[in-house]
Amino acid sequence: MExxxxxxxxxxxxxxxxxxxxxxxxxxRKLSPAEFFRMVGPKPLARSLLESYCKQQEPxxxxxxxxxxxxxxxxxxxxxxxxxxxxxxxxxxNKFKIAAKMYSDDKDRSxxxxxxxxxxxxxxxxxxxxxxxGQDYLGLSVSETIAKLLELGHASKASxxxxxxxxxxxxxxxxxxxxxxHSQDWEGLEKFAKSNSKLGYAGIVDMLVRVKTTSATAQAxxxxxxxxxxGGAQERxxxxxxxxxxxxxxxxxxxSSRSLAG
Numbered sequence: 259m260e261x262x263x264x265x266x267x268x269x270x271x272x273x274x275x276x277x278x279x280x281x282x283x284x285x286x287r288k289l290s291p292a293e294f295f296r297m298v299g300p301k302p303l304a305r306s307l308l309e310s311y312c313k314q315q316e317p318x319x320x321x322x323x324x325x326x327x328x329x330x331x332x333x334x335x336x337x338x339x340x341x342x343x344x345x346x347x348x349x350x351x352n353k354f355k356i357a358a359k360m361y362s363d364d365k366d367r368s369x370x371x372x373x374x375x376x377x378x379x380x381x382x383x384x385x386x387x388x389x390x391x392g393q394d395y396l397g398l399s400v401s402e403t404i405a406k407l408l409e410l411g412h413a414s415k416a417s418x419x420x421x422x423x424x425x426x427x428x429x430x431x432x433x434x435x436x437x438x439x440h441s442q443d444w445e446g447l448e449k450f451a452k453s454n455s456k457l458g459y460a461g462i463v464d465m466l467v468r469v470k471t472t473s474a475t476a477q478a479x480x481x482x483x484x485x486x487x488x489g490g491a492q493e494r495x496x497x498x499x500x501x502x503x504x505x506x507x508x509x510x511x512x513x514s515s516r517s518l519a520g
Contacts, residue, residue: 262288263297270303279307291319295326313339331367334360338374347385347396354378376423383419391415400425401433408437431457439465444477451481458492459484463499479503 262285269281282304285294298304312320317340324333334357341353354377361371384395384403393410395403400423407416413434420430431454438447439462451462459481466478482503485496 266297266301266304270301275303275307278304279311282308282311286319291322292326295323299323299327330360330364331370334367334370338377341377347381351378351381354381380423383422387415401429404430404433405437408434409440427454428457432461435462436465439469439474442473444473447477448480451484455488459488460492460495460499467499467502475503 266278266281266285269278272278282298285297289297298308308323309320312323313336317336320336321333324330324336337353337357337360341350341357344350344353354374358371358374358378361367361374380400380403381396384398387393387395387403387407391410391412393406395406398406400419404416404419404425407413407419416434417430419425434450435447438450447462451459463478463481463485466474466481469475478499482496482499485492485499487493
């Protein structure tokens with residue numbers, strides 16, 4: 259044991275990280291996990307190299323190392339990372355559940371526990387949507403899931419995801435507005451805009467201006483008039499758009515835009 263530790267110390271003192279890594283791998287094969295962790299743990303360089311190696315090659319060993327070192331938060335974070343790296347939905351779900359339990363055991367980690375519970379809920383929804391609709395939703399963010407549902411015409415399911423995942427009204431408004439503009443559903447856009455008039459029309463005009471088609475520009479002019487009629491700050495902002503619109507040169511007569519950033 260003393261010779262092993264001396265070899266590790268000498269490697270660290272040399273400043274050669276490749277040599278330190280080789281010694282660590284030798285010790286990992288030779289020593290019991292408990293002995294190995296006790297030897298590597300107190301040495302910052304060796305510990306850092308071990309963590310980097312384990313994150314790429316042996317995540318379970320890293321979890322054992324964190325457990326031995328009473329680093330429960332790092333251990334839980336590592337399990338979450340393993341989950342996201344897995345392309346298997348069942349395995350990902352199991353990793354998230356393990357991490358959620360680890361977070362919930364620490365009263366100071368309620369935020370992380372809630373975030374992991376939300377990730378589990380989203381994954382369960384995505385599995386259900388994938389089976390029911392025949393489209394792959396796994397691995398998407400909440401916003402991406404809603405956007406894809408809207409794009410494919412599943413507005414009611416998009417609204418349910420919004421409700422279940424507690425998506426803010428303004429974010430959902432932006433996602434749905436973008437979808438309606440992209441599909442050039444002008445009638446649907448006007449209906450949605452008027453039902454959410456408290457959020458104003460400036461965001462809609464901005465999206466339409468970015469599309470740069472004849473039809474989108476005509477729609478933008480209509481919403482500028484809505485802004486004028488709304489009065490107040492919207493009326494003042496409408497003038498800025500009114501100054502810009504006549505200068506726009508449509509890139510194409512029609513067609514949906516691919517420039518609406520998500």
